[in-house]
Amino acid sequence: MSHPRSVLLRLIWLEAVAFARAPILGIASIASLVFSQLLTPGQLPTYTRMSLTSGEWMLPLAAATFFLAGLRTLRPQRWAADEWLTALPADRARRILAQVVSLAGPAAHSLIVVSSVLLVTSLRHAVGPIVWAELLVGPSLVALLGVVAIATGALLRSLRALPLVAAGLAIVDVWLTYTGFASGAVRSGPSAWFALFVPPPTTILPPSLLSRPAGAHVAYVLGLTASVAALLMLRERRTRTSVMIAMACVGVLVGSVPIQIIGSTGLTADDAERQAASLATGQAALSCVVRRDVRYCAFPGYESWIPVWTAPVEGVLRLAPTSDAGFAVVQQPELERLEEDVVSSLPAHMLVRSSSGEEWRYDGNLHPGFSWTLRPFERSSELALAVDAASRVVGLHPGPRVEGRFFATCTMAGQARAITVAWLAGQATAASRASLRGVIESEPWGVTSGEAGGASLSAVQSLFGGLGQTYVNWDKREINYGAQLMQRPEEEVRAVLAANWRLLTSPRTPTSKALELLDLRELRTPDQLIEDAALAPIQAEALRARLRVETDSETSTQPCR
Amino acid sequence: MNGLVRGALKRPYWRITIIGFAMSVAALLLRERGEFPDLIGASRAARLAFLPLLVTVPYALEDPFIEAGCATRTRGRTMKLAFVAPSLVLVAVFLLSAVLLPGGRILLNARGMASGLLLEGSTLTALGIGVAALVPSRLGRAVPGLLGAASQMALFAFAWMLPVPWRLFRDSPLDPSWEAIHRVWAALLVGSVVLFHFASRDRYRCRSRR
Numbered sequence: 030m031s032h033p034r035s036v037l038l039r040l041i042w043l044e045a046v047a048f049a050r051a052p053i054l055g056i057a058s059i060a061s062l063v064f065s066q067l068l069t070p071g072q073l074p075t076y077t078r079m080s081l082t083s084g085e086w087m088l089p090l091a092a093a094t095f096f097l098a099g100l101r102t103l104r105p106q107r108w109a110a111d112e113w114l115t116a117l118p119a120d121r122a123r124r125i126l127a128q129v130v131s132l133a134g135p136a137a138h139s140l141i142v143v144s145s146v147l148l149v150t151s152l153r154h155a156v157g158p159i160v161w162a163e164l165l166v167g168p169s170l171v172a173l174l175g176v177v178a179i180a181t182g183a184l185l186r187s188l189r190a191l192p193l194v195a196a197g198l199a200i201v202d203v204w205l206t207y208t209g210f211a212s213g214a215v216r217s218g219p220s221a222w223f224a225l226f227v228p229p230p231t232t233i234l235p236p237s238l239l240s241r242p243a244g245a246h247v248a249y250v251l252g253l254t255a256s257v258a259a260l261l262m263l264r265e266r267r268t269r270t271s272v273m274i275a276m277a278c279v280g281v282l283v284g285s286v287p288i289q290i291i292g293s294t295g296l297t298a299d300d301a302e303r304q305a306a307s308l309a310t311g312q313a314a315l316s317c318v319v320r321r322d323v324r325y326c327a328f329p330g331y332e333s334w335i336p337v338w339t340a341p342v343e344g345v346l347r348l349a350p351t352s353d354a355g356f357a358v359v360q361q362p363e364l365e366r367l368e369e370d371v372v373s374s375l376p377a378h379m380l381v382r383s384s385s386g387e388e389w390r391y392d393g394n395l396h397p398g399f400s401w402t403l404r405p406f407e408r409s410s411e412l413a414l415a416v417d418a419a420s421r422v423v424g425l426h427p428g429p430r431v432e433g434r435f436f437a438t439c440t441m442a443g444q445a446r447a448i449t450v451a452w453l454a455g456q457a458t459a460a461s462r463a464s465l466r467g468v469i470e471s472e473p474w475g476v477t478s479g480e481a482g483g484a485s486l487s488a489v490q491s492l493f494g495g496l497g498q499t500y501v502n503w504d505k506r507e508i509n510y511g512a513q514l515m516q517r518p519e520e521e522v523r524a525v526l527a528a529n530w531r532l533l534t535s536p537r538t539p540t541s542k543a544l545e546l547l548d549l550r551e552l553r554t555p556d557q558l559i560e561d562a563a564l565a566p567i568q569a570e571a572l573r574a575r576l577r578v579e580t581d582s583e584t585s586t587q588p589c590r
Numbered sequence: 591m592n593g594l595v596r597g598a599l600k601r602p603y604w605r606i607t608i609i610g611f612a613m614s615v616a617a618l619l620l621r622e623r624g625e626f627p628d629l630i631g632a633s634r635a636a637r638l639a640f641l642p643l644l645v646t647v648p649y650a651l652e653d654p655f656i657e658a659g660c661a662t663r664t665r666g667r668t669m670k671l672a673f674v675a676p677s678l679v680l681v682a683v684f685l686l687s688a689v690l691l692p693g694g695r696i697l698l699n700a701r702g703m704a705s706g707l708l709l710e711g712s713t714l715t716a717l718g719i720g721v722a723a724l725v726p727s728r729l730g731r732a733v734p735g736l737l738g739a740a741s742q743m744a745l746f747a748f749a750w751m752l753p754v755p756w757r758l759f760r761d762s763p764l765d766p767s768w769e770a771i772h773r774v775w776a777a778l779l780v781g782s783v784v785l786f787h788f789a790s791r792d793r794y795r796c797r798s799r800r
Contacts, residue, residue, distance in 0.1 A: 064751075064752075067752060067753065067756065068752075068753060069753070070753050070754075070755070070756070085751060088747060088751070089744075089747075092740075092743065092744065092747065096736070096740050099736075100733075100736070187732070188731075188732035188733065188735070188736045189606045189646075189649055189732050189735065189736075190606075191736060191739075192645035192646070192736065192739035192740065192742075192743060193606065193609060193610060193613065193642055193645065193646070195645075195743055196610075196613065196641045196642040196645050196743070197613060197642065199638070199641060199743075199747075200613070200616075200617045200620070200638050200641070200642070203634075203638055204617075204620045207634070
């Protein structure tokens with residue numbers, strides 16, 4: 030008769046081989062690999078985001094492990110017998126233990142997927158530091174879902190229960206993560222940390238600025254896995270050893286909970302001060318290079334994005350008849366993405382405060398962030414940086430300005446230099462050209478059918494507001510003139526700009542003067558557009574009323590200086 | 591014919607359907623009280639609430655051939671689905687009215703939302719049934735249902751998690767690609783129905799005993 034331990038080892042081996050032979054794990058691995066690359070479409074990849082989303086892109090493999098483990102646990106119900114396994118003299122507890130231990134196979138498999146994802150990401154010239162502890166969340170979830178499937182099979186003994194358990198997990202996870210399922214807002218309280226898939230922040234910051242304690246979520250998921258497995262074994266066999274193991278596992282789980290809660294309820298004062306200090310003295314830590322008299326500074330790990338920023342900036346400077354840029358390009362995190370404690374610990378000279386919040390104090394430089402959107406039609410980072418550079422070149426300084434108790438906005442409506450900015454930014458690179466055309470096409474000049482079957486006149490809304498210049502209203506009319514200018518030969522426009530540079534960059538020059546100098550075709554007025562559209566009288570009147578409100582709001586805004 | 595009806599009214603299937611329905615109602619109750627009712631929240635809640643119920647539907651096809659005796663697979667499966675469909679429609683109407691009529695008020699664009707959600711639900715149902723029909727029942731009693739449910743959950747997860755422009759779940763009918771995405775759902779529905787049709791064709795003619 031075989032020794033019980035050798036029987037157990039044999040069982041583990043057979044279960045692991047069965048896992049390894051399952052083709053669905055291979056298919057799921059490929060799905061995870063593809064998923065990892067699809068999660069951030071239209072953005073330059075960063076290792077930090079890749080690390081923080083490992084739980085999400087590992088989902089196909091975790092789900093495949095869940096169903097496979099469930100099927101193997103409920104083998105007799107499938108009228109499927111594995112002669113080797115059935116013949117081995119082992120009781121139910123050993124068989125379940127073998128199945129749990131054999132999950133090391135899929136977990137190891139997921140580590141191979143992690144390596145493959147890193148390799149593929151590096152081939153796409155990813156930047157930023159890797160957060161290794163966060164990368165392990167994915168493999169931990171594979172093990173957890175496998176154990177949950179085995180526990181479901183062992184306790185409920187029904188194949189029908191598996192999808193219901195999976196659906197229940199999905200519902201609880203979404204409920205823990207988002208505020209009442211609504212509007213995709215991630216919960217700010219500690220409950221989000223008890224979800225299996227914790228969504229990363231929209232803007233990925235470098236690990237030194239993250240509030241999420243690296244490794245705490247892995248400890249939580251592994252603690253949960255070990256606890257489910259240990260309690261399952263305890264149910265099968267109550268020995269002193271199994272009781273002690275179960276207590277230790279639950280201890281790990283309980284221990285990881287306060288770490289998560291501390292991480293989610295704010296930083297310690299020391300951490301906040303340390304982060305604030307690293308931001309305040311950040312200039313020293315940044316890697317800087319000078320290219321054509323412009324200084325570019327990036328956080329450590331992001332240096333390879335400098336050529337990416339160089340393209341639109343140099344594109345604008347090439348077109349403008351001025352040799353002095355007068356600004357630097359310095360990477361900076363968006364203030365609203367930082368923890369409140371960090372913001373409040375920042376030195377006063379770095380911030381402008383108002384009743385509506387804080388903003389970075391304007392220093393005349395351009396500040397790209399920690400993500401870079403390539404998508405041509407919305408929030409293209411290249412167009413945004415080109416607009417910023419062109420604004421500085423024409424003397425527009427779009428910093429936050431406090432008026433009364435709140436930040437004030439200014440408008441570029443009616444200013445000729447808005448046309449100059451639109452042309453410089455749009456003409457700077459091929460990508461910014463495509464983006465500007467995309468922006469114009471998505472909101473054409475004229476009457477369009479709007480929501481609820483009505484019609485709207487998208488004529489006076491700002492266009493570039495979504496590109497980062499929060500306190501400047503760009504008028505659609507000037508942007509359209511800039512796009513009209515892009516259809517003309519570049520040399521011809523440059524010559525006119527060079528001859529009339531002071532006039533076309535002065536805040537006092539009206540749009541009508543630019544039309545004359547640049548020989549632009551005048552756009553139809555909103556009233557003419559409404560007449561052209563031949564709308565029903567009631568619709569036309571509603572549009573005119575809306576237009577009056579928008580125009581009044583625009584004219585009451587102070588012009589940008 | 592009696593065998594067909596008995597097969598259609600099989601107890602285990604109705605048991606998990608009731609559990610699935612209970613889970614769906616529980617998911618709706620998880621929505622926070624006092625939360626401002628909006629289309630985005632409604633669509634997310636409705637999709638999640640539908641999920642437990644949807645994954646029980648593929649089990650309706652559990653070994654129909656065995657229980658139907660000499661009846662053909664096509665007739666057996668059609669009979670089962672004929673019993674399942676009305677109850678599904680009733681439950682869908684109940685769940686939709688729960689999310690789209692908060693406090694007795696109809697949300698703006700609720701009609702477009704309801705038709706879109708019904709199309710998505712029908713597609714997921716048809717996919718599960720199509721895959722379950724494809725899996726040979728000799729693999730085990732509940733295996734076709736399980737694989738059908740797994741395929742539904744896979745589509746659901748990808749539709750929920752993939753980023754725009756591949757995301758198949760859109761927040762509201764005000765989304766500019768709402769109609770285009772629902773054409774994709776409609777194509778998937780047609781594909782699933784075709785899959786079910788071909789997977790349910792009888793390979794052998796059943797001989798009647800003399």
